[in-house]
Amino acid sequence: MISTSTIREKMELYVQLVNKRDIKAILELYAADATVEDPVGVEPLQGIEAISRFYREGLGQSEASAEQTGDVRTTISGEGAIPFQVKVTFEGRPCVITVIDVMQFNDDGKITSMKAYWSQDNLEVLA
Amino acid sequence: MISTSTIREKMELYVQLVNKRDIKAILELYAADATVEDPVGVEPLQGIEAISRFYREGLGQSEASAEQTGDVRTTISGEGAIPFQVKVTFEGRPCVITVIDVMQFNDDGKITSMKAYWSQDNLEVLA
Numbered sequence: 671m672i673s674t675s676t677i678r679e680k681m682e683l684y685v686q687l688v689n690k691r692d693i694k695a696i697l698e699l700y701a702a703d704a705t706v707e708d709p710v711g712v713e714p715l716q717g718i719e720a721i722s723r724f725y726r727e728g729l730g731q732s733e734a735s736a737e738q739t740g741d742v743r744t745t746i747s748g749e750g751a752i753p754f755q756v757k758v759t760f761e762g763r764p765c766v767i768t769v770i771d772v773m774q775f776n777d778d779g780k781i782t783s784m785k786a787y788w789s790q791d792n793l794e795v796l797a
Numbered sequence: 798m799i800s801t802s803t804i805r806e807k808m809e810l811y812v813q814l815v816n817k818r819d820i821k822a823i824l825e826l827y828a829a830d831a832t833v834e835d836p837v838g839v840e841p842l843q844g845i846e847a848i849s850r851f852y853r854e855g856l857g858q859s860e861a862s863a864e865q866t867g868d869v870r871t872t873i874s875g876e877g878a879i880p881f882q883v884k885v886t887f888e889g890r891p892c893v894i895t896v897i898d899v900m901q902f903n904d905d906g907k908i909t910s911m912k913a914y915w916s917q918d919n920l921e922v923l924a
Binding site: 674675678709710711739740741743744745746747749750751753768769770772774787788789791792 | 801802805836837838866867868869870872873874876877878880895896897899914915916917918919
């Protein structure tokens with residue numbers, strides 16, 4: 671089982687990598703057969719190829735950035751939850767999305783499941 | 798399906814009720830057959846009687862309090878996530894626990910599942 675301190679490190683690193691739009695390093699955090707449900711309520715993406723497309727589409731724009739907004743909550747069962755904000759351009763306008771990601775890790779320390787909790791209510795148009 | 802605005806209201810109310818230690822009102826938020834996994838990784842409690850015992854044991858002490866620390870993240874699928882802190886006395890010492898609760902609601906607006914993400918790493922002894 672992955673330790674709580676490793677869960678914390680990996681999840682803090684994840685948000686830093688989203689902020690840097692380092693898609694290659696983000697994908698290295700994931701297991702090959704991982705699932706991504708972002709936002710929660712849509713059909714989950716399955717497998718690293720679909721996940722790769724998702725990040726290329728979401729982070730391809732040069733303005734995207736991300737910032738952690740509170741402590742990583744870890745668990746003894748290989749899961750964690752992290753609050754953060756993402757700034758993106760949506761329909762030509764700068765927006766901030768307030769998110770909580772919940773991730774499950776396998777024994778090799780790879781993400782097997784990512785669920786992003788947010789909806790339209792958590793999307794603020796900045797200008 | 799419960800609306801995102803109702804999810805937000807119910808989850809904000811939940812933390813306010815934990816702060817007031819209003820166990821009766823907390824239990825009214827739950828469905829009769831709900832599950833509670835607090836912290837994530839322990840065997841889930843099943844049903845309102847087990848959940849009632851859990852809150853009586855956890856909130857029985859007169860010092861317990863709680864405070865929301867960020868926005869409720871809602872979803873179009875009847876779920877939500879809320880970051881908050883709980884102050885309790887643990888082994889005679891004041892502590893603060895930094896938590897994220899993830900809740901699933903049914904169509905009647907009752908909580909069917911509560912999962913509390915935290916571990917020893919999120920528990921700080923204050924004195």
